[in-house]
Amino acid sequence: MALAKITSVTGRAVNVPGNDIDTDRIIPARFMKCVVFDGLGEFLFNDVRRNLDGTEKPHPLNEARFKKATILLSGANFGCGSSREHAPQAIAKYGLKAIIAENFAEIFFGNSTTLGIPCVTAAREDIAKIAAAVEADPKTDVTIDLVELEARFAGQSVKIAQRESARDALVNGRWDAIGELIDGKADVLKTAATLPYLAA
Amino acid sequence: MPKSLFQKVWDAHTVRTLANGQTQLLIGTHLIHEVTSPQAFGMLRDLGLKVLMPHRTFATVDHIVPTDQLVEPYADPLAQAMMDEIRKNCADYGVTFFDRASGKQGIVHIVGPEQGITQPGTTIACGDSHTSTHGAFGAIAFGIGTSQVRDVLATQTMALGALKVRRIEVNGKLRPGVYAKDVILHIIRTLGVNGGTGFAYEYAGNVFAGFTMEERMTVCNMSIEGGARVGYVNPDETTFAYLKGRPYSPKGAAWDAAVTHWKSFASDANATYDDVVKINAADIAPTVTWGINPAQAISITENIPSPETATSDDDKVGIIEALAYMKLPAGAPIKGTKISVAFLGSCTNGRLSDFQEVAKYIKGRKVAPGVKAIAVPGSQIVGLQCEKLGLDKILVEAGFEWRAAGCSMCLAMNPDKLVGDQLCASSSNRNFKGRQGSTTGRTVLMSPLMVAAAAVTGVVSDAREVFHVVNS
Numbered sequence: 001m002a003l004a005k006i007t008s009v010t011g012r013a014v015n016v017p018g019n020d021i022d023t024d025r026i027i028p029a030r031f032m033k034c035v036v037f038d039g040l041g042e043f044l045f046n047d048v049r050r051n052l053d054g055t056e057k058p059h060p061l062n063e064a065r066f067k068k069a070t071i072l073l074s075g076a077n078f079g080c081g082s083s084r085e086h087a088p089q090a091i092a093k094y095g096l097k098a099i100i101a102e103n104f105a106e107i108f109f110g111n112s113t114t115l116g117i118p119c120v121t122a123a124r125e126d127i128a129k130i131a132a133a134v135e136a137d138p139k140t141d142v143t144i145d146l147v148e149l150e151a152r153f154a155g156q157s158v159k160i161a162q163r164e165s166a167r168d169a170l171v172n173g174r175w176d177a178i179g180e181l182i183d184g185k186a187d188v189l190k191t192a193a194t195l196p197y198l199a200a
Numbered sequence: 201m202p203k204s205l206f207q208k209v210w211d212a213h214t215v216r217t218l219a220n221g222q223t224q225l226l227i228g229t230h231l232i233h234e235v236t237s238p239q240a241f242g243m244l245r246d247l248g249l250k251v252l253m254p255h256r257t258f259a260t261v262d263h264i265v266p267t268d269q270l271v272e273p274y275a276d277p278l279a280q281a282m283m284d285e286i287r288k289n290c291a292d293y294g295v296t297f298f299d300r301a302s303g304k305q306g307i308v309h310i311v312g313p314e315q316g317i318t319q320p321g322t323t324i325a326c327g328d329s330h331t332s333t334h335g336a337f338g339a340i341a342f343g344i345g346t347s348q349v350r351d352v353l354a355t356q357t358m359a360l361g362a363l364k365v366r367r368i369e370v371n372g373k374l375r376p377g378v379y380a381k382d383v384i385l386h387i388i389r390t391l392g393v394n395g396g397t398g399f400a401y402e403y404a405g406n407v408f409a410g411f412t413m414e415e416r417m418t419v420c421n422m423s424i425e426g427g428a429r430v431g432y433v434n435p436d437e438t439t440f441a442y443l444k445g446r447p448y449s450p451k452g453a454a455w456d457a458a459v460t461h462w463k464s465f466a467s468d469a470n471a472t473y474d475d476v477v478k479i480n481a482a483d484i485a486p487t488v489t490w491g492i493n494p495a496q497a498i499s500i501t502e503n504i505p506s507p508e509t510a511t512s513d514d515d516k517v518g519i520i521e522a523l524a525y526m527k528l529p530a531g532a533p534i535k536g537t538k539i540s541v542a543f544l545g546s547c548t549n550g551r552l553s554d555f556q557e558v559a560k561y562i563k564g565r566k567v568a569p570g571v572k573a574i575a576v577p578g579s580q581i582v583g584l585q586c587e588k589l590g591l592d593k594i595l596v597e598a599g600f601e602w603r604a605a606g607c608s609m610c611l612a613m614n615p616d617k618l619v620g621d622q623l624c625a626s627s628s629n630r631n632f633k634g635r636q637g638s639t640t641g642r643t644v645l646m647s648p649l650m651v652a653a654a655a656v657t658g659v660v661s662d663a664r665e666v667f668h669v670v671n672s
């Protein structure tokens with residue numbers, strides 16, 4: 001399976017500040033009553049974006065000026081809680097292509113990488129700089145460069161970081177491991193044969 | 201070289217190193233449920249792939265099942281669709297399915313151990329973050345996303361980077377009225393919600409050695425609430441005694457061989473760890489949450505924090521946000537906070553011993569007027585065991601509703617939900633905003649006996665006082 005080599009992502013950004021933003025908040029559980037992921041994008045951050053009657057609450061994603069954003073900015077421990085892949089799926093289906101945060105919860109990070117959504121980390125001050133540039137001009141293009149490991153925006157640049165295994169997988173077009181895992185079948189059966197509990 | 205259980209199990213299941221440096225890890229046991237598996241089967245179909253080891257894949261339904269309706273079709277057509285889907289997928293791919301008609305259905309993390317499917321020295325994966333529960337048996341158990349569910353279905357492996365190991369030792373004697381739930385809430389409170397990122401937690405010390413399997417499961421269950429994807433306890437005689445005679449446990453000569461094999465996976469005495477944390481059991485009190493993540497917890501005798509007492513700017517922002525959502529007064533005692541709902545159940549505290557402990561103390565007492573109290577066994581088998589012992593009657597006489605097995609009010613995917621800003625005393629594991637089904641609903645996490653104490657008094661209470669607990 002040929003996958004795109006994701007070496008950089010460029011686009012407008014939107015800042016959703018806060019720490020410990022959990023996957024229940026990213027996509028509330030009631031929207032997981034589905035057997036396909038299609039349609040989840042509409043409900044991204046639903047309960048912090050909308051009142052029960054469907055009217056909008058103040059939220060960056062509701063602001064017209066940020067509607068075209070493809071990069072999400074946030075705080076520490078983004079994506080904590082439930083392992084639901086519905087969270088990165090909702091992010092992707094909404095149209096976001098990458099996330100810059102101070103750090104990420106483990107399972108969310110892995111799920112996102114497998115979907116080809118780069119989750120990169122940056123220092124809080126640096127995220128604030130990007131957020132300030134975007135706030136001043138929402139049309140600002142932000143580039144996440146996974147080769148140089150920097151984010152460029154409005155003539156500035158800041159350092160970003162990403163776990164090497166994920167970065168390698170993205171830039172080399174092997175972020176979805178399934179093809180490689182399938183290729184290992186002979187070795188899988190060999191390893192399985194050494195474990196008594198796996199005997200059929 | 202001496203090794204920890206994590207390293208031994210990891211090594212035994214390593215297939216090979218992948219191009220990006222991650223490990224292709226063999227997953228011996230795959231558990232699936234209705235919420236995170238349908239899309240994975242859809243991906244298999246799209247790719248024209250089969251399930252590699254259907255005999256190592258086990259399914260049940262838990263999240264969406266109504267606990268007050270057994271007859272299908274369910275009132276919620278979406279829930280029925282998910283039910284139909286998992287049934288069809290299991291039939292199409294030859295996967296064992298513990299359906300409701302089997303009498304073995306329940307929350308996936310209760311069913312695995314109960315059936316003897318969860319075994320020491322194994323790797324387990326499930327599309328659910330509380331898969332860490334199975335670590336109680338000395339297994340390395342990972343919560344995974346749906347694409348990884350697809351990977352495990354198709355290849356019985358997944359791509360993963362090794363974790364560091366932190367040993368958390370709890371030594372000494374727990375005080376009366378202090379439970380496994382308090383131990384893990386205390387650990388999370390101490391190390392923080394993301395303190396465990398990148399780590400597997402090895403729980404050790406004489407408190408864990410003395411714990412029953414059910415107590416160990418309660419602790420391992422909530423590892424993820426502290427950011428640790430994996431949590432485990434080394435297997436010992438308690439583990440083997442629990443597993444003996446279960447449907448999927450080895451039998452006869454195979455049993456003895458299995459025990460010897462399982463023992464070999466326990467951490468070596470002189471294993472080295474990336475970090476060691478020591479906790480004194482006597483420092484742990486009945487613990488309750490006051491905020492919107494499980495680390496925002498205090499002992500029942502403490503006061504709710506106020507922004508002025510914050511230890512950092514982040515902490516301050518967190519406190520302000522949490523108090524606003526919880527509608528709780530800064531600096532006031534948590535004790536006495538009015539509740540509307542009491543929930544006993546979930547994969548954290550929905551096992552036989554949880555209901556036994558509550559029944560022991562609640563017998564002859566009544567749920568306070570105006571409090572809705574529900575007790576939900578974690579599996580059909582737990583339900584039956586409770587009924588045989590008459591625990592259901594004791595709970596019903598006290599004013600609890602006794603329900604059918606499922607996740608129930610732990611999350612908002614079935615009809616059991618909070619309404620408006622109701623405050624729920626809950627034995628579950630997450631107090632996130634909106635977690636229990638109302639976007640303004642409030643959750644206070646605590647041990648089952650503390651839930652019972654809140655139920656009978658109508659306010660968050662110290663179970664030790666309410667029930668005169670002298671030793672547990």
Ligand code: SF4
Nearest residue numbers: 330546547607610611
């Ligand atoms: S009881 Fe709650 S935490 Fe456990 S599996 Fe069900 S929804 Fe998840």
